[in-house]
Amino acid sequence: MRGMRAGWLVAAALLAASVQAAPAAPPAAADPAVRVPSFWDPKHRPEKPELGRLALIRFLTEEDYPPFNFKGGDGNPTGFNVDLARAICEELKVACTVQMRRFDTLLDALNENRGDAVIASIAITPQTRARADFTDRYYRSPARFVARSDFDLKDIRPETITGRAVAVVAGTAHEAYLRAFFAETSLKTFPTLDAAKEALKARQVDLLFGDGIALAFWLNGSDSANCCAFRGGPFLESRYFGEGVGIAVRSGNEPLRRAFDWALQKLWERGVYTDLYLRYFPIGFF
Secondary structure, rough: OOOOOOOHHHHHHHHHHHHHHHOOOOOOOOOOOOOOOOOOOOOOOOOHHHHHHEEEEEEEEEOOEOOOEEEOOOOEEEOOOHHHHHHHHHHHOEEEEEEEEEEHHHEEEEEEEOOOOOOOOOOOOHHOOOOOEOOOEEEEEOOOEEEOOOOOOOOOOOOOOOOEEEEOOOOOOHHHHHHHHOOOOOEEEEEOOOHHHHHHOOOOOEEEEOOOOOOHHOOOHHHHHHOEEEEEEEEEOHHHHOEEOOEEEEOOOEEEHHHHHHHHHHHHHHHHHHHOOOOOOOOOOO
16 A cells, blocks of 8 residues: 555566566466455445436546556556556446545545546545545455464464564554564564565565565565565454445535445445455455
8 A cells, every 4th residue: 555665566577577477367277275354244235325417437546556557668657556447437337437646645636626536546544535436445454473484483463473573664553563473583683675685585584474465465566585475464444444445426426426435345345356456466465
């Protein structure tokens, strides 16, 4: 999520390139071990809101945040967020455009009526809620522990890793979470995620704790050399890791916000969301 950006853009860019080159068909060969999370209550049956004469939805997104949103080989926007926006428009039977802008200009552009909605991995926080209204979340990044493959502990809880050395990036929400809930561990802070990963590979620590998406790309890339694997979790404490990511609309635009919530649940129920998720995130991080 933006605001919690991790050092995984290089690996993500490689995945994005492979996604763009792949055919558009659903990923029938996806790893069955990948769990696709659901953020929708199956008992909730929202009614489709009336959109009146709305004939076009203008989505805004960021220029360079693969695999969520980035420029394709033809210069047009692509990525998980972009494809999800287009699927929403198809579900609502409304035309849409997707314009790319710098991340720091997106909410201002929305409030200046240069677009109708922002779909750019903006975390739902009190600060962003003060500037826009948000749909229900449609994804979130959990925190995860990683250990070397020969580490024998599978059940990671405060009492099972007392005294163990745990690497974490200094000054992050992940460090704060460990200090609050895993206070009996031997915390080792590092300036970057890359430094923490190297410490784990070199057996200087027993475990590494960090962003699940960033770690998933690393574990499944060549840099990890198959050294390590997830252990325990996922950890989803909202006070530390946020509420998740939603689509932003101008404050008070309740019809459009409700329409997006309706469309997102329909896309989940029909399997469209799952297909997109597995296409862009074939690596399990939940």
